[in-house]
Amino acid sequence: MTAANNHKSGVGNKREQILLAAVDQFLENDFYKVTITEIAKQAEVGKGTVYEYFSSKEDLFRESFSFCADAYLQSFSKHLVDRSSVKQTMKDIITTHLELLKENRSKLNLLFNERPLNLQELQSWVLKRRQELLDGITDLIKKGIDRDEIRSDVDVEMAGRLFLALNCIVVGGMVVLDDLDIEEKHLTGLLDLFWNGIGNLETPAQDKISQ
Amino acid sequence: MTAANNHKSGVGNKREQILLAAVDQFLENDFYKVTITEIAKQAEVGKGTVYEYFSSKEDLFRESFSFCADAYLQSFSKHLVDRSSVKQTMKDIITTHLELLKENRSKLNLLFNERPLNLQELQSWVLKRRQELLDGITDLIKKGIDRDEIRSDVDVEMAGRLFLALNCIVVGGMVVLDDLDIEEKHLTGLLDLFWNGIGNLETPAQDKISQ
Amino acid sequence: MTAANNHKSGVGNKREQILLAAVDQFLENDFYKVTITEIAKQAEVGKGTVYEYFSSKEDLFRESFSFCADAYLQSFSKHLVDRSSVKQTMKDIITTHLELLKENRSKLNLLFNERPLNLQELQSWVLKRRQELLDGITDLIKKGIDRDEIRSDVDVEMAGRLFLALNCIVVGGMVVLDDLDIEEKHLTGLLDLFWNGIGNLETPAQDKISQ
Amino acid sequence: MTAANNHKSGVGNKREQILLAAVDQFLENDFYKVTITEIAKQAEVGKGTVYEYFSSKEDLFRESFSFCADAYLQSFSKHLVDRSSVKQTMKDIITTHLELLKENRSKLNLLFNERPLNLQELQSWVLKRRQELLDGITDLIKKGIDRDEIRSDVDVEMAGRLFLALNCIVVGGMVVLDDLDIEEKHLTGLLDLFWNGIGNLETPAQDKISQ
DNA sequence: AATGAATGAGTATTCATTCAT
DNA sequence: AATGAATGAATACTCATTCAT
Numbered sequence: 001m002t003a004a005n006n007h008k009s010g011v012g013n014k015r016e017q018i019l020l021a022a023v024d025q026f027l028e029n030d031f032y033k034v035t036i037t038e039i040a041k042q043a044e045v046g047k048g049t050v051y052e053y054f055s056s057k058e059d060l061f062r063e064s065f066s067f068c069a070d071a072y073l074q075s076f077s078k079h080l081v082d083r084s085s086v087k088q089t090m091k092d093i094i095t096t097h098l099e100l101l102k103e104n105r106s107k108l109n110l111l112f113n114e115r116p117l118n119l120q121e122l123q124s125w126v127l128k129r130r131q132e133l134l135d136g137i138t139d140l141i142k143k144g145i146d147r148d149e150i151r152s153d154v155d156v157e158m159a160g161r162l163f164l165a166l167n168c169i170v171v172g173g174m175v176v177l178d179d180l181d182i183e184e185k186h187l188t189g190l191l192d193l194f195w196n197g198i199g200n201l202e203t204p205a206q207d208k209i210s211q
Numbered sequence: 212m213t214a215a216n217n218h219k220s221g222v223g224n225k226r227e228q229i230l231l232a233a234v235d236q237f238l239e240n241d242f243y244k245v246t247i248t249e250i251a252k253q254a255e256v257g258k259g260t261v262y263e264y265f266s267s268k269e270d271l272f273r274e275s276f277s278f279c280a281d282a283y284l285q286s287f288s289k290h291l292v293d294r295s296s297v298k299q300t301m302k303d304i305i306t307t308h309l310e311l312l313k314e315n316r317s318k319l320n321l322l323f324n325e326r327p328l329n330l331q332e333l334q335s336w337v338l339k340r341r342q343e344l345l346d347g348i349t350d351l352i353k354k355g356i357d358r359d360e361i362r363s364d365v366d367v368e369m370a371g372r373l374f375l376a377l378n379c380i381v382v383g384g385m386v387v388l389d390d391l392d393i394e395e396k397h398l399t400g401l402l403d404l405f406w407n408g409i410g411n412l413e414t415p416a417q418d419k420i421s422q
Numbered sequence: 423m424t425a426a427n428n429h430k431s432g433v434g435n436k437r438e439q440i441l442l443a444a445v446d447q448f449l450e451n452d453f454y455k456v457t458i459t460e461i462a463k464q465a466e467v468g469k470g471t472v473y474e475y476f477s478s479k480e481d482l483f484r485e486s487f488s489f490c491a492d493a494y495l496q497s498f499s500k501h502l503v504d505r506s507s508v509k510q511t512m513k514d515i516i517t518t519h520l521e522l523l524k525e526n527r528s529k530l531n532l533l534f535n536e537r538p539l540n541l542q543e544l545q546s547w548v549l550k551r552r553q554e555l556l557d558g559i560t561d562l563i564k565k566g567i568d569r570d571e572i573r574s575d576v577d578v579e580m581a582g583r584l585f586l587a588l589n590c591i592v593v594g595g596m597v598v599l600d601d602l603d604i605e606e607k608h609l610t611g612l613l614d615l616f617w618n619g620i621g622n623l624e625t626p627a628q629d630k631i632s633q
Numbered sequence: 634m635t636a637a638n639n640h641k642s643g644v645g646n647k648r649e650q651i652l653l654a655a656v657d658q659f660l661e662n663d664f665y666k667v668t669i670t671e672i673a674k675q676a677e678v679g680k681g682t683v684y685e686y687f688s689s690k691e692d693l694f695r696e697s698f699s700f701c702a703d704a705y706l707q708s709f710s711k712h713l714v715d716r717s718s719v720k721q722t723m724k725d726i727i728t729t730h731l732e733l734l735k736e737n738r739s740k741l742n743l744l745f746n747e748r749p750l751n752l753q754e755l756q757s758w759v760l761k762r763r764q765e766l767l768d769g770i771t772d773l774i775k776k777g778i779d780r781d782e783i784r785s786d787v788d789v790e791m792a793g794r795l796f797l798a799l800n801c802i803v804v805g806g807m808v809v810l811d812d813l814d815i816e817e818k819h820l821t822g823l824l825d826l827f828w829n830g831i832g833n834l835e836t837p838a839q840d841k842i843s844q
Numbered sequence: 845a846a847t848g849a850a851t852g853a854g855t856a857t858t859c860a861t862t863c864a865t
Numbered sequence: 866a867a868t869g870a871a872t873g874a875a876t877a878c879t880c881a882t883t884c885a886t
Contacts, residue, residue, distance in 0.1 A: 014871080032243035036856060046872040048858080057856065087410070141409070151411045155400040159409050162377060162401070169376035170369065177338060189366030190373070197408035198352070198370050199298070200362045225846085247881060257847040259883080268881065436850080454665035458877060468851040470879080479877065509832070549810060563831070573833045577822035580803065581831050584823070587802035588795060611788035612795070619830035620774070620792050621720070622784045647867085669860060679868035681862080690860065 015053040017043040022064045031061055062125065069129045073136070075100060080136060086144035090163065091191050097167045098182060101175040134160050166194055226264040228254040233275045242272055273336060280340045284347070286311065291347060297355035301374065302402050308378045309398065348374050377405055437475040439465040444476075445486045453483055484547065491551045495558075497522060502558055508566035512585065513613050519589045520609065559585050588616055648686040650676040655697045664694055695758060702762045706769070708733060713769060719777035723796065724824050730800045731815060734808040770796050799827055 021043035025034040036057055040047045054060040079092045138160040144150035150159075170190065174180045232254035236245040247268055251258040265271040290303045349371040355361035361370075443465035447456040458479055462469045476482040501514045560582040566572035572581075654676035658667040669690055673680040687693040712725045771793040777783035783792075803823065807813045 030241070030243065032241065035854085037854095047856095048872050048874095049870080051857070052870070052872095144409070148411055150409045151407075154404065154409045155397070158397065158401045158404055162373075162404055165376040165379070166373060169379055170372045173372065173376075177341075186366065186369060190369045193365065193370055193373055193408070195408045195410040196362075197404070197406045198355070198361045198365045199406040200359055246879090251848095258849095258881095259847050260845085262882070263845070263847095452663070452665065454663065457875085459875095469853095469877095470851050471849080473878065474849070474851095552810075566831070570833055572831045573829075576826065576831045577819065580819060580823045581826055583803045583806065584795075584799060584826055587798040587806075590798070590802060608788070608791065612791045615787065615791055615795055615830070617830045617832040618784075619826070619828045620777070620783045620787045621828040622781055668858090673869095680860095680870095681868050682866085684861070685866070685868095 014043070014045050014049055018045060018050055018053055018060070019063060019067060022060050023067055026061060026064045027068075031057075036060075065126065065129070069133075072097075072100065073133060076133070076136060080140060086140060086147065086149045087191070087195055089140060090194070091187070094167060094171060094187055094191060098171055098175065098187065101172060134164060137163050163194065166190065225254070225256050225260055229256060229261055229264055229271070230274060230278060233271050234278055237272060237275045238279070242268075247271075276337065277340070280344075283311065284344060287344070287347060291351060297351060297358065297360045298402070298406060300351060301405070302398070305378060305398055305402060345371050345375060374405065377401065436465070436467050436471055440467060440472055440475055440482070441485060441489060444482050445489055448483060448486045449490075453479075458482075487548065487551070491555075494522065495555065498555070498558065502562060508562060508569065508571045509613070509617060511562060512616070513609070516589060516609055516613060556582050556586060585616065588612065647676070647678050647682055651678060651683055651686055651693070652696060652700060655693050656700055659694060659697045660701070664690075669693075698759065699762070702766075705733065706766060709766070710769060713773060719773060719780065719782045720824070720828060722773060723827070724820070727800060727804060727820055727824060731804055731808065731820065734805060767793050767797060796827065799823065 018039065021039045022034075024042065025039055028034075034057075036050055037047055039060070040050050043050075050060065054063060075096050076093060079089050079096065084092070138156055141150060141154070141156050141159050141163075145152050145154065145156070171182065174182055229250065232250045233245075235253065236250055239245075245268075247261055248258055250271070251261050254261075261271065265274060286307055287304060290300050290307065295303070349367055352361060352365070352367050352370050352374075356363050356365065356367070440461065443461045444456075446464065447461055450456075456479075458472055459469055461482070462472050465472075472482070476485060497518050498515060501511050501518065506514070560578055563572060563576070563578050563581050563585075567574050567576065567578070651672065654672045655667075657675065658672055667690075669683055670680055672693070673683050676683075683693065687696060708729055709726060712722050712729065717725070771789055774783060774787070774789050774792050774796075778785050778787065778789070804815065807815055
């Protein structure tokens, strides 16, 4: 904790209590289902106190989202160093993601959810954060191409999106929605799928598409 | 019994008017943003009439969702016949999906949205419908393996989920969220990605993962 | 009651119950002191019902104000016919005003209150209604000049405003604030004052002002 | 005891800072629109400090009102010396009042507003202060009668109220509500009106009232 | 069967006031 | 004495649902 401390920082401070309670609620429920009253109760502060630290419910949502996004991006970026192969990096990312998901409070749905939030103002802000994530992945793929690990004819943008979908929807969906346990072999299978595709090279099946 | 003497059948019957209006609204907005009043107005019936046919807003949502899911599954299953190659079938599915998305009224977010709806009761119901979809895809992939179009070591479950994710987040996300125009070549690129993976077979990069 | 009747008119209708309760409350209290809950309770309707007929608290205030203003202007204008002398008309106006004040429900403070309402949007609307009143009085004074009842050198605008003030603050203030009983002779004295001034013509006192 | 050792006296003392800020705010806005937070901010003291000097928002309003009333009564009473004629004194009062109104921050609405403030407890207190003002004016009129400047048959009470109304409603209303510029000739016209009335003595019009 | 007027539970937000420091 | 973080009572407004006609 630095000298820059003011009443809005420090261990045990109200702001943090509120934010954590809010994250907890927003991860569990729709924006409209979550109530300030419930957040205040869970944070063990008065209702008015919430508004001392956050100007509105939307603001609180934004901060909650940001909190999650930052946590994720951070655990993500630690893999974006050049030591390992790109494939290994991707494996690490998926594994980390899975671990984050399994740690109870970090379902990260908030971050990956493709659902337009329909709070007009939040929408573009959410998209911006998602784009940051996508950019990180895209860069990783470009690096893979530079290193000849990834084919140069791969559509970088699409591959990035597919990798994001793999993490968000497939891994996320299995853990969060289907409440499944993903084992090591599943992960390896999944990455293998992403890396090698599903096609059987020994057959000419794929050639049939020629339209 | 004719269409005229049973209010639950026939062209122009109230139930259908209401359901179509509801679908229209729910596709456009959050559950909490949609109001019964607005649905009734659009359906050109009285507010009370909505409750003659649907027991609650949730019930109406369920039915709306089901209506969309059925429409989608149907347009989906028409591709699940054995005439073409599996790869071509997948191409057709993606194309159909894209077309459905582009038809304004059928964003189908409702269906693909991975977000737990958190209307507790809807949740499991939604998951069941999604599972039906997943099963259809899984069967398709199994067929591909039988026909030697798809490698036999592919994790069928994972491949199915990734394909669904591909449709949902990549295609859906691009059209709905980013408002991009996806061209033919993008689709082909995307499917190629799914089919062939991103890995460069000529390098030994992927071998490094051996943990 | 005409054929134009809809659910918003007719004896015993909710709208009227609400409006009367609102007038009652607004006459008694500040805009901010009055609550919708209390109005609903007094009108013996549900809180939501208020919003069936009035779009907002401000709207309800506007309508309440208008209701009072109309009642006053109407009882006012019946004196603005040319039968009697202007002085008699003025006497009638003051008398009517006083009677209206004494009838419990029509303190009319709402109308005469000089206090800027400070609900920005209401402000100009209120001023407009007040101006209508002032115009009526000004016309009356002009007529008096035409008929040689009133001196032609009188500042019509000022005289109109003073007459309005006379009604508002003197009569209104006495009844409402001081809870006094104004008798006939007071009224006559007041009008005489307005008509003849206070100056003693036999003294040259007023000449001293010559700046 | 010096100004420095008693927080309730001396230049720059907190109480005065707060009071002046409060006056400023109350002159500009409704009681309910003004907030303690804003007053504290403008006074450059902590919110809690306000409560060191004033027991409640109402108390602070009372004191603010009193402060204004005293200022007004004072500038008023300086005219109530016997040097000039009564008519001249009245002219001076109106002029002073007008000047006070034009000095931006002193609309004095607070003082003249006839609206029952309906902070029940304030009501009677306000009336008392207004009565003081009225008494001053009444005395002036009595003096005028003694000096034969004013007719002896004038209803002193009524004349006092009318003169107050002239200042408050006519002059006040024009400056504050209608945002008009009152020129010298208007003032002269207004006082002339009050002094001589509007009636045309050469006609028998007023005689028609004989009830 | 169809309606829509009536309802009140539910929610974000404001702000005077308190009190520990 | 001075402060301002914490509080919760209070309030406008929304909307799913009911029910008399």
